[in-house]
Amino acid sequence: SQTIHQWPATLVQPVGSPLSLECTVEGTSNPNLYWYRQAAGRGLQLLFYSVGIGQISSEVPQNLSASRPQDRQFILSSKKLLLSDSGFYLCAWEISGRAYEQYFGPGTRLTVT
Amino acid sequence: ILNVEQSPQSLHVQEGDSTNFTCSFPSSNFYALHWYRWETAKSPEALFVMTLNGDEKKKGRISATLNTKEGYSYLYIKGSQPEDSATYLCAPYSSNTGKLIFGQGTTLQVKP
Numbered sequence: 001s002q003t004i005h006q007w008p009a010t011l012v013q014p015v016g017s018p019l020s021l022e023c024t025v026e027g028t029s030n031p032n033l034y035w036y037r038q039a040a041g042r043g044l045q046l047l048f049y050s051v052g053i054g055q056i057s058s059e060v061p062q063n064l065s066a067s068r069p070q071d072r073q074f075i076l077s078s079k080k081l082l083l084s085d086s087g088f089y090l091c092a093w094e095i096s097g098r099a100y101e102q103y104f105g106p107g108t109r110l111t112v113t
Numbered sequence: 114i115l116n117v118e119q120s121p122q123s124l125h126v127q128e129g130d131s132t133n134f135t136c137s138f139p140s141s142n143f144y145a146l147h148w149y150r151w152e153t154a155k156s157p158e159a160l161f162v163m164t165l166n167g168d169e170k171k172k173g174r175i176s177a178t179l180n181t182k183e184g185y186s187y188l189y190i191k192g193s194q195p196e197d198s199a200t201y202l203c204a205p206y207s208s209n210t211g212k213l214i215f216g217q218g219t220t221l222q223v224k225p
Contacts, residue, residue: 036215042217043202043216043217044157044202044215044218045215046212046214046215090156090157101147101159102159102204103159104149104156104157104158105156106155106156107154107155107156109154
């Protein structure tokens, strides 16, 4: 069966510090991968998605970047965090070609102080 | 841009009450709609995937209906229990966007 992992589970970082969140998927090959964020009081916002290694699409201009160095690994990064980057970050995967069934990881709660 | 609206934004009910929420979405280029249940500090859990106009899905005390022509879906919970407390997200998928677009969710609080 497929499993999706995210770490860390919680993170408190000062403004201006770098960020690296990691997501890995097990039990499937060539998944489509997604990064979402839920800011306080808001819905889920799609940040990035990837259909393959090295292929990243960005949904909104922002302080963040994403990379996919391996088939089942998706990384969310920032060089300098802003207060507005605080939120709950979710990674999700879907079977390529079945784009309406997404499965979510446990999430990372990021607080920027 | 696919505009997805969920109402109400939050709901407080007593244990045993039945409740329902609405998800509205543009009906053009509709392909599928997903309902998720999201408990605090956990990842969203898929409840239903619905594709056909008139679809009705049921899982225990929770059921959902879909009207693709007018662009809405209802989620019903019969006899709410405290463990039903969560945020319920709907996410339509359109062939236009090629992605799920999430509504802001309805947060349900069931008091014992």
